[in-house]
Amino acid sequence: MMIPDRSEYLKGLAQTGQKIMGVLPALYPRELLWAFDIHAAEIWDPPGEILHANAHLQTTICPIVKKSLEFILKDPDIINAGYLFPHTCDSLQNLGTQVKDLIGVSLPVYTFYNPKGSFNNTTIKYYRDILQNFQLTLETIYRPLDPEKLLTACELSHKIDSHLLAIHQARMTNHLSLSNEEYFKLMRAQEYLLPADYLNLLEQVDILDQPGESLKTRLMVSGILPPTSKILEFLDELGVSIVADDLLAGSRRIPKFSMDAPSSPIDYLTDRFFVLPPCSTRGGDLDERMHHISTRMKDSRAQGMLFDMVKFCEPELFDHRLLVKTLREKSIPVLTLETELEHHISGQDKTRIEAFTELLFDMVST
Amino acid sequence: MSIRAELKYKIMKDYGAPAVMAFQDFKRRKPRPVPEAFGPPLETNKRLKEILSRHYFLSRYVPGVKKVAWVTSGAPVELLRAFDFYTIYPENHSALVGAKKQGADYCGIAERSGFSQDLCSYARIDLGHMLSGKTPAGKLPKPDLLFCSNNICQTVLYWYKAIAHELNIPLIHFDAPFVTTEQTEADINYMAQQLQDMIPILERVSGRVFYQNIFEDILKRSMETSKTWGAILDAMKAQPAPMTIFDAFGHLAPIVSLRGLPVAQDYYHILMEEVDARVSMGIGAISDERYRLIWDNIAIWYKVRFLATFFAERKMNFVTATYTNAWAETTGYLDVKDPWISMAKTYGQIILNNNLKHRLDLMKKMIKTYSVDGMVMHSTRSCKPYSVGQFDLRKAITADLDLPAVILDADIADERVWSEQQIHTRLEAFCETLEGSKFG
Incomplete structure (x- = not known):
């Protein structure tokens, strides 16, 4: 790919x-x-x-x-x-x-x-x-506006969403053999590829018939952007797989479930906005967001949560406290990193990630 | 509603509050000496302290008598008044904590519980209060309802969501679309409809029925009060100005937190009379006003006295501010005959919900009409809608009007952010430039 x-x-x-x-x-x-x-x-x-x-x-x-x-x-x-x-x-x-x-x-x-x-x-x-x-x-x-063109655009969008939902599902259930870096590179390609090119790319993704290796430590990530490529690489090295996300640049932009194919474009676009997962930037209910995250964690059998917080991001920082508190109450290990979108990984963050993944490894082995 | 609670509230209102106010007045009988740089203090200051103390004092006895709502400063509170909610303004309370230089203490409580230090200090102080029960006001009642509008910032929505979750109480949010060029019909209708949608929820929470005529009376009162506040600010065009903007920061409290109530309406009539009298007698807020300044952004509450004295000693008076003007600017849109639409226009277009071209034009107008010689901008890390864009606003204003300006990097209520040395250096440099530019 x-x-x-x-x-x-x-x-x-x-x-x-x-x-x-x-x-x-x-x-x-x-x-x-x-x-x-x-x-x-x-x-x-x-x-x-x-x-x-x-x-x-x-x-x-x-x-x-x-x-x-x-x-x-x-x-x-x-x-x-x-x-x-x-x-x-x-x-x-x-x-x-x-x-x-x-x-x-x-x-x-x-x-x-x-x-x-x-x-x-x-x-x-x-x-x-x-x-x-x-x-x-x-x-x-x-x-x-040519109404036909808008309908075609909505159909294209619908196909992209359907593929992305399938890929997310495959990621959660171990039916995708992509490293963390490859996976998020694929997710983020929608930010700049023409929709037809992106759809073409998604169609090439190999979804496995049988679940792959399940010994890896499984992690969910939350925040605005995926961790930087250096962190993703490092997690790959450590044998940690990000199996689900609650990212604004990720799954928060994909409908929670598969929508019906569009017939009326404006209705479709309206419906699509309102079936997106809960997001801090839309100011939705905190319980609903927590419930969504818990469900994702359960479905993906994620063992821990990595919050990758962009420095000074108020919407995320306000929700963060409750999310951490609730996950900890459920005995789910949590690691919070703060990023200024640097292209390197600090020694301190490396050590914290290592310690966190060791904790998760121990949990898996026991 | 409990009869016992109601009786207690009535006793406190009629006897307890006056007794407490009289005692406080007795304690304050020895007035603090006024530095030479200032003119005589406003007589109305005493009344301001009384009504605010009374409001906080009575709030302790309100549970069981009236429903309590915590409200944001830009929310259309007139609607809540129609249901007789007792309103508490967390922003106002946080400013009070900040003014008492206790902000860091309250922020610390919120931070230790997991809230980031990068969040707005008003929010952190309020969350610190909520988590600890601490308050310089003695005791604040727990809310039955939260009411916020993002017309001042999105932060209030995140903040109130956190409180709603913690206390498990309803939150009503008034979504005010940001005005990028001008309000669209869709924006106005959306806001007007939201207000009407709130009525059944407010009826349920308050246990009271909505009466249009009561609401209209409140709206009229609110409109009249805001107009009087606007007239008071207008009076500062006089030279010398009868108040400083640091006075106005204090006198702003009733228009923010008691808007729509007779007490606020009466209060501003008293203040207006005093201000008018000072203008006619040529009494200035500072003893020798030579330079007139504009303030941009929320006050630095823990340094109000320091800044007031620093500037007064240099014969500089702040005669206008974008902040104090915010509660008068859009009042003209209010119309009792068309309450919903007019409220949408009034509350949707306030300065922080409006584009920066609007702010630039407004500031230029204020600079001209108030004969301003220099500008001080407070860049506060707590308030993004007020602070993002200030660097370019400053550039545009200094270029167009050739006005000396300085930006102070500080915070509204978290005193840990204040850098004495840096601010002092900046202020001294600004004063030198200002003196040179006016009489140079």
Whole structure:
């Protein structure tokens, strides 16, 4: 399975004249963009040092926001259709208006509000309205929406979701022979591959008929992004397999269950938003989130939980205490790491991971 | 509702509270000497202390008499008033803890229980209070309901969720979509509908029926109170200004936490009268006002006195602030004839829920109308919606208006963040620039 390099792939696409929009985390109606032939290239943790962004943001702002701004300030050629700021948290909310109204970029800046809190019929109606408003915004810039194209985009999205659900299930039940690094590389390829290319990639994933080796220590991971590749590599070396996730850049963006194939696109997109797993950034109920995590842990037979917390991420940090407390009450070992999205792994983190996995090994052997 | 509890509350309200207030007044009979740099203190300060102390004092006797709601500062509290909830504002309480320089202590309780030090200090103080029961207000009643709106930040939603879970009580959240350019019809209708959806829940929790006429009266009162508060702030355009913004930080408490009640309405009439009288007599808040400043962001509660004195000694007076203005800015949208839609407009467009172009334009307008010579921005690690964007706001304002400005990196209520040396150096440099730019 060959996964193209993010930067090379996007460069190649831009050279073909493909419209590419830079999209910040996390939830947005990608299908609407696809229906306008716009490719969504997601910006989560672009590589490179944070230099210029420091002139615009305080030291206590999360590295995802800072790295995103650093990327935008470079005015990269690969982004040619503008930037989309979905409403995820206070910092991204303000960054959107900061870039649009104060810093100024040569490309258009769009926003998309994701409703917060507990959802009911009023929220559902509102979400439909904002989808339609977003469609109107795109229509004023591009062309009237072709309903057939939107339906096709939704069908593509539905197929991708179905594959991802199957792959997640396979991962949980040991029917996938991918290392941690390979697995998350595959998951994160959706952030930049064209949907058809991504679907093609997913179709190549080999789901085993019989469960594979089950001696490995099994771990669930929670946070915004998967652990960095160095940590994933290290876990691979230690014989630890991440079998389930509660990641914003991972399973929190995939419906909890398989949805019916789309017939009415706006209905489909609305339904899809409301069947996503509980997420701190949407401000949902804590019990519901804890229940979801517990179910995932049980289904995947994960023995421990790794919280990989992005520094200064308020939505995650608020929920974190209760999640840790509840898991500990259930005697589930928990390790919390704090990340500033560095590309190395500190000696201290290495030692903590080793000690944690030893604890899990001991649990498995007893 | 228990008859015993009601009787106790009535006795405390009619006799206990006045007695306690009189005792406190007796204890305070020896007024603290006023430094020379300041003008005579506002007489209304005494009344402010009375009504706030009374509110906190009576809250102890409220359980069993009225339902208690903990509310965020930007939430449309008028709706709760229609059900006679006794409201407590955790942000206000956290500011009180911060002002008493006890923030680190309360934050520490929350941190030791597992909350991160990187979280908002208002939230940590409140969680510290919830976990320990500690409060400088004596005792606070446990809430029957939580009511929050993310029109001031998303943080309040996460914070209130944590309380709701811990105390196993209902949480009502008013979702206010962020205004990126202007409010859409969908945004307004969504908010208006949410408010109406809340009525059956509030009826259930309070055990009271909703009456539209009572609600409208409350709305009228709230509107009138906010307008008076706006007029008080407007009076600070006078030279010399009759108050400093540090006074206003204190006098803000009733509009935040008692909005919609007669006591707040009456209070601001008294304050307005005093402020008007000072303006007509040319009495300034500082004895020799030579420079006029604008403050951006929430107060640094544990350093209010220090900052007030530091600037007053340099003949500098803060005459306006984006923070104090927030409870007057959108009042004009309130309309009793169309309560739901008008509340959606009022509460949806407040400064922290509005884009930075709006904030930039507003600040420029304030700088001009209040004849401001310099700007102090508090970059607080607790409040992302207030702080993210400040660097570029400063740049835009200094470039367009040629206004000296300084950014202070601190926190609203966690005094551990304060760096005396660094702030002092920055402030001295700012004052030198300001003096040079005005009379240089």
